[in-house]
């Protein structure tokens with residue numbers, strides 16, 4: 439029999455006041471709880487009332503995290519009941535505040551594994567100890583060099599791994615006992631953290647190069663050895679490492695980078711939704727990506743793939759893209775190009791005014807894009823003048839200001855609707871309320887990878903995929919078509935978060951089917967739908983007596 443403390447302090451087993459009398463007897467809990475036995479419903483109602491009494495979003499998050507630390511079943515039951523309200527609290531944007539305050543507010547490691555670049559010999563031990571015998575099927579790892587658009591947050595960034603995993607369970611139904619958040623503490627270049635005696639990570643600058651890649655390699659090796667059936671999700675790595683790491687492992691194991699591929703997927707799905715509304719062809723679009731980093735180039739690659747599938751040659755397809763970064767429009771001779779940027783550069787000879795194309799305004803004026811994507815981390819950069827200029831040359835401009843959190847968005851949905859007289863087809867990185875303009879209510883899609891990665895990941899795990907390839911990514915991007923009624927005035931380009939569970943399920947089935955169709959499953963599975971249904975965890979108490 440387990441000790442009293444090991445049950446009440448185990449969030450995967452704990453039921454608190456819902457332990458039945460029989461369980462209290464058999465588990466040695468008699469007299470350790472008040473005598474009235476509550477149902478999960480009663481606990482959820484009571485907890486929601488407490489949640490509502492919290493004065494602000496960060497306090498609400500702290501309350502929910504305490505519940506999460508104590509009792510995962512109750513936490514996810516509550517999240518199931520209130521997913522639209524809880525998403526911005528447990529995930530983006532409030533997760534950004536909690537990351538900034540992580541070291542100061544720390545009370546519980548939340549069953550994460552903490553790997554230190556200074557202790558490479560204990561990488562495997564860290565994973566093993568944190569898993570504590572659990573059958574891990576999903577790992578979300580971050581080194582937190584590029585947390586959302588807020589830069590380097592060192593060990594504090596573990597909260598993004600915890601938050602992404604919460605969304606996985608709420609959206610797709612992965613068993614919370616089968617997930618593992620991982621922090622790789624490679625140091626930090628955040629001067630505020632380094633100067634803070636309360637900072638809980640390594641107090642030294644970030645390590646790069648061979649020493650860093652050696653730890654990553656040890657991590658991947660140990661992760662695959664300990665959890666051979668798991669999917670490995672990379673989150674918020676820096677621009678110089680994200681693509682390199684993905685390229686190194688993507689053909690060998692079941693893995694994906696959420697900022698590159700998850701974001702590419704949601705943006706392509708959003709563009710397809712927008713084109714469904716405008717009844718235009720993707721082959722007629724000109725794409726400007728503003729902020730040509732991890733997400734910007736991930737998006738460009740996913741859209742490029744779509745153009746090729748629509749029949750364009752590689753060369754023709756690339757001509758549809760204009761990548762803009764700090765230097766302005768990226769040309770083949772622009773200094774300091776990243777590996778991901780190089781294939782998307784333009785030739786100076788294409789333009790009479792190439793030397794002037796150093797700002798977004800000049801690029802929009804010259805190119806007349808039909809699609810403008812913001813992944814720049816620069817707030818307010820989609821100005822009224824730029825947006826009006828774009829709208830003057832295309833009937834339904836597609837404009838996605840995606841930088842997170844809220845304070846970094848390139849524009850607000852309300853401004854974009856106003857400046858384009860209701861013509862813009864919009865998705866935003868964080869949740870945006872409806873916009874009422876001249877008698878129409880515009881619903882704004884959330885262009886956040888949270889719409890995609892839970893279904894993608896769950897489908898890959900359920901189908902026991904060996905790898906994730908372009909075929910499956912493409913199938914997933916098309917999965918959301920038809921969920922939104924695009925004939926309604928003011929329709930959103932993506933489905934609402936209120937339908938997150940339903941479309942994550944659909945997405946998982948499509949992904950699993952694609953894996954099976956390509957015979958990429960590690961073990962024999964015949965029915966994708968059944969495999970997804972069999973994996974689904976429901977927040978209900980299981981009998982422990």
Ligand SMILES: NC(=O)c1ccc[n+]([C@@H]2O[C@H](COP(=O)([O-])OP(=O)(O)OC[C@H]3O[C@@H](n4cnc5c(N)ncnc54)[C@H](O)[C@@H]3O)[C@@H](O)[C@H]2O)c1
Nearest residue numbers: 586587677729730731732733763764814841842867886887
């Ligand atoms: N909505 C989503 O699902 C989603 C997904 C991923 C990333 N994002 C957001 O996108 C942003 C970028 O994330 P990332 O992971 O690509 O980061 P990143 O650091 O890899 O890329 C940011 C890019 O913006 C460029 N940039 C900085 N200042 C600029 C300026 N003044 N003009 C033009 N470009 C400039 C940088 O040089 C860099 O290339 C973040 O705010 C992040 O939250 C959103």
Ligand SMILES: O=C(O)C[C@H](O)C(=O)O
Nearest residue numbers: 530586587697842886887
């Ligand atoms: O975390 C998010 O909200 C989306 C995305 O992964 C990001 O880095 O901004």
Ligand SMILES: [Mn+2]
Nearest residue numbers: 586673674697
């Ligand atoms: Mn991210």
